[in-house]
Amino acid sequence: MLSIGCVRARFAKHIAILILVDACVSSLGFFFFGYAFGFGDGKDQSPSGAAMGGAPGLTTMDGNPFVGTHFFALHDMTPMLFASWLFQWSFAATACTIVSGAIAERAKFEAYICYSFFMASWVYPVIVHSVWTSTGIFSMSRTTPANLLFNSGAIDFAGSGAVHMVGGLAAASGCYILGPRIGRYNADGTANNMPGHNTSLFILGVMILWFGWYGFNPGSQQMITNGNSMAVSTAAIATTLAAGSGGLSALVTRAIVSKVTTGVMVYDVMVMGNGVLAGLVAITAPCAVVWPWAAIIIGLVAGVIYTFASIVSIMVRLDDPLDAIAVHAWNGIWGVLSVGLFASRELIFNSYGISPQTNDIRPYGCFMGGGGLLLASQVVYALWIIGWVLGNMIPFWLILNALGHFRVPANVETIGLDDSYHGGSAYPGGPEEETDKSLGGQ
Amino acid sequence: MLSIGCVRARFAKHIAILILVDACVSSLGFFFFGYAFGFGDGKDQSPSGAAMGGAPGLTTMDGNPFVGTHFFALHDMTPMLFASWLFQWSFAATACTIVSGAIAERAKFEAYICYSFFMASWVYPVIVHSVWTSTGIFSMSRTTPANLLFNSGAIDFAGSGAVHMVGGLAAASGCYILGPRIGRYNADGTANNMPGHNTSLFILGVMILWFGWYGFNPGSQQMITNGNSMAVSTAAIATTLAAGSGGLSALVTRAIVSKVTTGVMVYDVMVMGNGVLAGLVAITAPCAVVWPWAAIIIGLVAGVIYTFASIVSIMVRLDDPLDAIAVHAWNGIWGVLSVGLFASRELIFNSYGISPQTNDIRPYGCFMGGGGLLLASQVVYALWIIGWVLGNMIPFWLILNALGHFRVPANVETIGLDDSYHGGSAYPGGPEEETDKSLGGQ
Amino acid sequence: MLSIGCVRARFAKHIAILILVDACVSSLGFFFFGYAFGFGDGKDQSPSGAAMGGAPGLTTMDGNPFVGTHFFALHDMTPMLFASWLFQWSFAATACTIVSGAIAERAKFEAYICYSFFMASWVYPVIVHSVWTSTGIFSMSRTTPANLLFNSGAIDFAGSGAVHMVGGLAAASGCYILGPRIGRYNADGTANNMPGHNTSLFILGVMILWFGWYGFNPGSQQMITNGNSMAVSTAAIATTLAAGSGGLSALVTRAIVSKVTTGVMVYDVMVMGNGVLAGLVAITAPCAVVWPWAAIIIGLVAGVIYTFASIVSIMVRLDDPLDAIAVHAWNGIWGVLSVGLFASRELIFNSYGISPQTNDIRPYGCFMGGGGLLLASQVVYALWIIGWVLGNMIPFWLILNALGHFRVPANVETIGLDDSYHGGSAYPGGPEEETDKSLGGQ
Known part of the structure; x- marks a missing residue:
């Protein structure tokens, strides 16, 4: 969360303020409501088993597939689980903060406080519950009841979907409803550049983020049941290679695009930096279940997707100065889907074991010969996120707008x-x- | 320490230089003298038991209640304890560096070198010895002899008193004796604003500090005897919630104050950032022994205290551009006292066990039904810090001033x-x- | 690596771009080739033993003393070792990035991409193989065959030689061949100052680097066989003290030099910051095998060496705005040699055990009464690095230059x-x- 804070703060400085609001508001919102909706599935814990992560250590489960119902304000929770709250909060705050760049310079301060609370307390936790708990409807580790989606469940290791798609789609909807900054687009549809950013500080922010990502991806190890140091190692190397290849791929793609459209070969380092972020976002879901060579492919594709998504944003007149939508929403989707394509049989077995339903090996990536069931799960999971986030956030932004609390005069x-x-x-x-x-x- | 360095450096850039001096000078001062005065209580260690922290592993104790007498320049110390030195030095350097903001722009470079050495070698270590060692007079874990203050001893888990009160009071005395910058206050007592700061970089610094605090508070676990992962978890969540509520509380308090005094509702993000720091400072002492709800209350109060303490600083014509006094001194005191109000019976037992004197449960927070003994210990401890720091620093600053080495012409x-x-x-x-x-x- | 990125980026902002290129290109270069040349000595691993580091866990060794021949693109490598790749890559990227400061503002973007790939894939890995693997010709832990250089082998704990000398010498050769920036030196040999840097951000970068160094020096523990927490502790405290004494020593040395040459006593904080870095570079090789007092001496000498090396750079008309050559090349050499002077008998035994050749205690520092064999090994190792790096990089830069791809018009x-x-x-x-x-x- 802090890392994301850094990159944004340095990039467009006044965003720092929104980040601070995010951190403060989301900590209280996630304390009172968010954690409960996301992880409040049981009410009786054995302290021994519950030491590490969330649900596995609970002895009495009474959760439903949609949402948790216990632990509001962490009531009744054993202190052993408090560390789990902190880790989960860092993801929630990250999801919140993605929006800050897309609506800055024209949204009201009060609007942002409301948004941040709504996101951390309700929108984000429901998604998390669906995929990262043992009762969640799309979860790989579903045990109550043990019927997995397509006999597989969706894999979103560290949140390409749950964090980046959620944040990116909230940013897209807010940015669209808020409209572009005055003067950003001309009547004929052409765009005016509104830079005012410090490129080099942005690059520095990218480097800090890259580093911080190792806390998210390999760190997510603690959330899965059968994982071990092999999954941590795999996630660490995949993260590195996807970032590097994403940056180079975006740099080259943009150079070719500019050569074709303007005749001049331009090496744009801003694009390279965002390409690194795109690669990181995309590898977040599959990092523990793909081999290094697949991570490079995922990163290369992410760089290309980012470059074209950024062009699309301008074509549809979204005013998104940080390209948060192209980076987080589009590559979040690509990351979720890439699991269905490249997930390896051995690495899935290493992280998730055999399927409790069939007592057989789980479905794996279709390019790896694992059939289409995992890919189908990932598609359904991605559609669910799109539906849930837009279904909640569009009304939220519209109401805020109708009440006159969204945009400054x-x-x-x-x-x-x-x-x-x-x-x-x-x-x-x-x-x-x-x-x-x-x-x-x- | 580094984190503190960051926030200061970004806030008022030339302070970076003082921070670097702090780090260099304090490392040598704490090596040659500071660690010895603070922790040099024994001269014979069993390497096995001494692996982790300071005093508990020593087999032969000959310490006195006031100050340590061994390990100058780490002489005779087993290399196993070197890691303990590094951890303790990071606290010492933090205490030193709090002063840098309050006397900048007008103090001499040489004066700061002298101050930094004096602080790291003598003033800070004596306080630490009194509360964090098994011979210290106010220590909870006092064993030689085992008579605790009020049958309780003072709790200062990660240094609201030992680090922040010490630094804040040294800053207050230095700032007062040095006098305000030329032009800061008018003859009629009104203050001129002297901003020149980069607000957004300050906010970024706050975020880095917030993150760094997790190294201090949960990290202090290693310094107590009976602690375990429960104390770490509790400290981590309390730190988060106090920071968030401190920021929101300061924001709202200031908005109300400005509404009352000027009629306009102002949301001042600088105040919000300092409110976050105030919450962090206050929760530093009690973080492992209070429940999450109490952490929120402590943070809310800290935000209010900060806002009014900052106004008081201006009223008494202290020129403290970073509000170090309002943040560290005032909220350090609040943090120390809050332990006596909110410390929980279960969490104290978890961290410190039963009292060796009575073989019974230790006194706990008076709002929790634990009687006044713990609060009395905290009050005595706070008074001791005030007396010791002012008693050392005021003469030190005055001598420096009299010799003409304090303020630039x-x-x-x-x-x-x-x-x-x-x-x-x-x-x-x-x-x-x-x-x-x-x-x-x- | 990130830390280095930070300091450079803040110091001269456009260098950030080169750092990003470094990170992206070196990750792919080190993935496809570098790790293989550096560590690809075996082809059969027992997963259990290989969990931690590199070579020790391999069961079948077929390495040669010069270079590894397996694991290209990590092929055939057990995922257990992936974490080792990440750690090694962070060192490789650090070595690469040292050059960025010395050739900035006048080198072509394409040239830097080529350089970065060449360095990470070939130049750096060969050095690493020679000293950090069990087959390397200069390695302390050589087992296949077990004949150590001078019955000792060279000690380069965390890379004063392998990282800093390599980077510093590549920077020196590139900087010399590229020539100074236009206007940097006058016809009469006097130099014009070309600052344009932000001093305070540089200081901040130094602080971040100092902090990051704890990841390199104590973190290198994992690379040696018999090490334990004692080596980690020793490395941590040595790192701290060398940094502090290096900074103070450079500050004082420069003040004396300026007093002698100009008559005015100048306290130059830039010099102090680089003195801290010089101390850190020098302590990188010996950090685990010297006592704290020796670390202070090494740091003091490093500060003096830096100050004069910086003056030498200007005398020979090298245009090195970040003083990367004075910091990394000169103090890298000093760090390697200092091992031969100050390495302690007990600490070498603790980290490396007895010699497998003689079944007796290994040679240690000559100032400690350990004879000259270790120093002789260190000298040979330093000469090998100088020869290898200059022998590879000078032709590389010359070819690039001859093809017109090095310097911008x-x-x-x-x-x-x-x-x-x-x-x-x-x-x-x-x-x-x-x-x-x-x-x-x-």
């Missing part, structure tokens, strides 16, 4: 932006004033 | 500040010149 | 630098354009 937006370059401010105390300080006061 | 201060915007400098090589570079060269 | 260099202050650019997409954005867009 046009004159404030204009003055705020003008003032950015003149060192004063007409808008007391909100993000705009802070932007002024950070630009003017430097 | 007024013309240098003025020229230095002017030059900041003109890219030159009349003051060769000290902090002022570096400030010029960082502002002019950007 | 003079007009682009001039326009690029001018444009930095005017917000436009004539050079599409390369490092220069990015520099413009980062300066003009701020």
